[in-house]
Amino acid sequence: MTIKSIWLRRIHKWVGLAIGLQFVLWTVSGAAMALLDMETVAGGPRPQAIQSALAGEASGWPAIVGQLDRGTIEGLRLKTLLERPVVEVRTARSTQTFDARTGVRVTIDAPTARAIAQSNHPNGASPGAAKVLTERSLPVRDQEPPIWRVDFADDDASTYYVSATTGAVLERRNDTWRWWDFFWMLHNMDYADRTSFNHPLVITAGIAMAWLAVTGFWLLFRTMWRHDFVWIRIGRRDHQH
Numbered sequence: 001m002t003i004k005s006i007w008l009r010r011i012h013k014w015v016g017l018a019i020g021l022q023f024v025l026w027t028v029s030g031a032a033m034a035l036l037d038m039e040t041v042a043g044g045p046r047p048q049a050i051q052s053a054l055a056g057e058a059s060g061w062p063a064i065v066g067q068l069d070r071g072t073i074e075g076l077r078l079k080t081l082l083e084r085p086v087v088e089v090r091t092a093r094s095t096q097t098f099d100a101r102t103g104v105r106v107t108i109d110a111p112t113a114r115a116i117a118q119s120n121h122p123n124g125a126s127p128g129a130a131k132v133l134t135e136r137s138l139p140v141r142d143q144e145p146p147i148w149r150v151d152f153a154d155d156d157a158s159t160y161y162v163s164a165t166t167g168a169v170l171e172r173r174n175d176t177w178r179w180w181d182f183f184w185m186l187h188n189m190d191y192a193d194r195t196s197f198n199h200p201l202v203i204t205a206g207i208a209m210a211w212l213a214v215t216g217f218w219l220l221f222r223t224m225w226r227h228d229f230v231w232i233r234i235g236r237r238d239h240q241h
Helices: 003-035 061-065 110-120 175-188 200-222 224-240
Strands: 073-081 084-091 095-099 127-133 147-152 159-163 169-173
Touching (some): 003 175, 003 200, 110 127, 110 147, 110 159, 110 169, 127 159
Antiparallel strands (some): 073 084, 084 095, 159 169
16 A cells, blocks of 8 residues: 555545534534424414504505605505504615504604513513614524514513514524524534525535545555455466466
8 A cells, every 4th residue: 555545535535524523513513403393493473463454544644655755765664563554665775663543753762662562472471671673683683673672581481573664573583493503504504694504614525525435435445455456366266267
């Protein structure tokens, strides 16, 4: 065996160990995510949407229009917020929420955020203090701030995230979700943002696996098959004699 083959075998062994450990992490994390109840991960059942004839509730629309530059409106949404009709107006610069009946702008302050969070909790648990977030964090990595964070002292340490602009409940997180998110991080190898499989570490792992397969076959030809051919030649000679 040449010095080149010896070094290649050593490198192959250590790369194989690293890839093998990652395969273990993929298997364990995938199994763990499959075992966790997805309804619990999602924060439990969501409250039933209140169905009402909202179309006739927008009597405050003229007052709302008077507060906006009509040319910048990109979208409108009529919905209920804490059992009252509101109009959500999206413009090029921002999104604003107005009372559909009076046209008064709705402010999502801390008490309102706490009330919204409580109304969305499956058991109606009492919320703790509300804290405003002005920057993204892992639990709300796909959402735009500002966001109200509302904690609950329930069995699963739930935290609800309420938009400070629209009053929508953006995310419902709990300890079960935190475990799921941890295993998701191990599974997709995105240790920073936990959002994508398309990042340099996964690409490097893929290249390493391809290199491992190619060098493994090459070492197989260099060792096992050579010995097999030697035994075949010896057998033929013995047969001829």
